[in-house]
Amino acid sequence: xxxxxxxxxxxxxxxxxxxxxxxxxxxxxxxxxxxxxxxxxxxxxxxxxxxxxxxxxxxxxxxxxxxxxxxxxxxxxxxxxxxxxxxxxxxxxxxxxxxxxxxxxxxxxxxxxxxxxxxxxxxxxxxxxxxxxxxxxxxxxxxxxxxxxxxxxxxxxxxxxxxxxxxxxxxxxxxxxxxxxxxxxxxxxxxxxxxxxxxxxxxxxxxxxxxxxxxxxxxxxxxxxxxxxxxxxxxxxxxxxxxxxxxxxxxxxxxxxxxxxxxxxxxxxxxxxxxxxxxxxxxxxxxxxxxxxxxxxxxxxxxxxxxxxxxxxxxxxxxxxxxxxxxxxxxxxxxxxxxxxxxxxxxxxxxxxxxxxxxxxxxxxxxxxxxxxxxxxxxxxxxxxxxxxxxxxxxxxxxxxxxxxxxxxxxxxxxxxxxxxxxxxx
Numbered sequence: 001x002x003x004x005x006x007x008x009x010x011x012x013x014x015x016x017x018x019x020x021x022x023x024x025x026x027x028x029x030x031x032x033x034x035x036x037x038x039x040x041x042x043x044x045x046x047x048x049x050x051x052x053x054x055x056x057x058x059x060x061x062x063x064x065x066x067x068x069x070x071x072x073x074x075x076x077x078x079x080x081x082x083x084x085x086x087x088x089x090x091x092x093x094x095x096x097x098x099x100x101x102x103x104x105x106x107x108x109x110x111x112x113x114x115x116x117x118x119x120x121x122x123x124x125x126x127x128x129x130x131x132x133x134x135x136x137x138x139x140x141x142x143x144x145x146x147x148x149x150x151x152x153x154x155x156x157x158x159x160x161x162x163x164x165x166x167x168x169x170x171x172x173x174x175x176x177x178x179x180x181x182x183x184x185x186x187x188x189x190x191x192x193x194x195x196x197x198x199x200x201x202x203x204x205x206x207x208x209x210x211x212x213x214x215x216x217x218x219x220x221x222x223x224x225x226x227x228x229x230x231x232x233x234x235x236x237x238x239x240x241x242x243x244x245x246x247x248x249x250x251x252x253x254x255x256x257x258x259x260x261x262x263x264x265x266x267x268x269x270x271x272x273x274x275x276x277x278x279x280x281x282x283x284x285x286x287x288x289x290x291x292x293x294x295x296x297x298x299x300x301x302x303x304x305x306x307x308x309x310x311x312x313x314x315x316x317x318x319x320x321x322x323x324x325x326x327x328x329x330x331x332x333x334x335x336x337x338x339x340x341x342x343x344x345x346x347x348x349x350x351x352x353x354x355x356x357x358x359x360x361x362x363x364x365x366x367x368x369x370x371x372x373x374x375x376x377x378x379x380x381x382x383x384x385x386x387x388x389x390x391x392x393x394x395x396x397x398x399x400x401x402x403x404x405x406x407x408x409x410x411x412x413x414x415x416x417x418x419x420x421x422x423x424x425x426x
Contacts, residue, residue: 038375046072046270049399051380060403060410062395063380066207066239066356069266069324070314071396077269080310081303089303100300103309107263107276110248110312114257117284119277120300120308124238124264125152128201130277131234131260132156132174133294135199137286138259140232142198143174144191146182148386150208151201151236151262160201163386182206183214185221192229199232200225204250207239210387211351211358216253223256232283238264238275239356243315243397246325246354259283269311270396274304320397324354327397327404332357334408342412343419348389357393364388366418373417377410 024032042054048071091097104118128151145160159174180187206212226233235258240250264275339347348360384390
């Protein structure tokens with residue numbers, strides 16, 4: 001099957017070649033080339049599910065790697081952040097600071113029971129680092145992760161992001177890391193038996209792995225194994241939490257309380273980067289005893305805490321969790337119907353829960369073709385970094401009916417175009 005990528009329609013560069021040259025010279029030449037391949041657009045504004053570019057184009061944003069559960073510039077979050085910037089954006093780190101305390105309480109109030117201690121950080125990978133250090137502080141130095149899992153790219157997090165393409169140039173990473181197949185309880189039990197007590201890190205759904213769901217009961221089984229083998233369980237909800245799957249937390253249906261739950265992406269409200277590691281009191285005890293054991297200058301910065309608190313409030317006010325379930329089911333159904341009707345020979349599966357939807361193509365080149373067709377139709381999606389066959393949609397719960405219809409009809413046109421380009425007989 002010839003899947004040579006077709007170029008997307010290029011627009012007139014209204015930002016000036018000097019900015020592209022600066023991007024290439026000072027940020028990333030590779031990223032600049034990718035941007036040009038995707039049409040050379042410069043995004044300059046966002047609101048809800050709409051992203052606007054410098055030349056006046058508008059896109060429906062189903063990308064953003066899961067950050068925009070509330071869409072862009074949600075007014076409640078934006079106003080809270082602007083007010084905090086004007087009052088006290090960064091703290092002395094010596095005096096007590098009220099906004100971070102209020103944000104921590106707001107987060108704990110929507111977390112599963114038993115998770116009551118919060119360590120705020122600036123990104124998901126920092127949350128993973130925090131959990132690894134917390135596990136070590138509790139005597140669990142061995143790490144067990146899952147194949148194609150994704151937990152970040154700083155050095156500790158990269159050690160449990162089980163994808164060689166990201167790891168090879170940075171070896172050696174942390175020692176004593178075991179990788180087991182995702183969803184395989186027997187393999188996890190064998191790994192836990194084969195060595196000293198370990199820290200297990202796992203996602204409720206593998207997002208970057210291609211929107212991969214484990215068997216029912218998998219996380220509950222890991223909870224039982226944690227107790228039997230004196231392990232330390234970290235559940236990574238950075239992508240799946242805060243309503244993304246149509247429920248507050250991805251592991252809600254399972255009878256398990258992790259030692260640490262990682263939160264991020266949507267916690268930002270789409271406005272200020274912020275993430276957190278939320279722990280049980282027992283897991284957090286070493287950090288409680290020594291507040292300088294694990295610190296960061298910008299951890300729990302008031303401006304980030306204001307965004308986190310306002311994001312949680314807005315998720316409740318928008319009824320975003322229920323909307324994610326309803327809107328996601330409709331969008332997944334419509335895309336699956338289009339794929340079955342137009343090109344079942346090109347699309348292997350459409351799967352997902354809530355507003356996390358994966359479209360698996362039968363060839364990775366087809367995934368690239370589909371991305372470009374969707375951009376031409378003014379819809380933005382992401383690849384899955386650990387599975388090049390899968391496109392990932394993470395639209396906001398604030399997407400309008402017209403915008404959702406635009407996404408579905410654009411998919412239908414794009415898949416029809418690919419079916420014409422790559423007929424079943426080829």
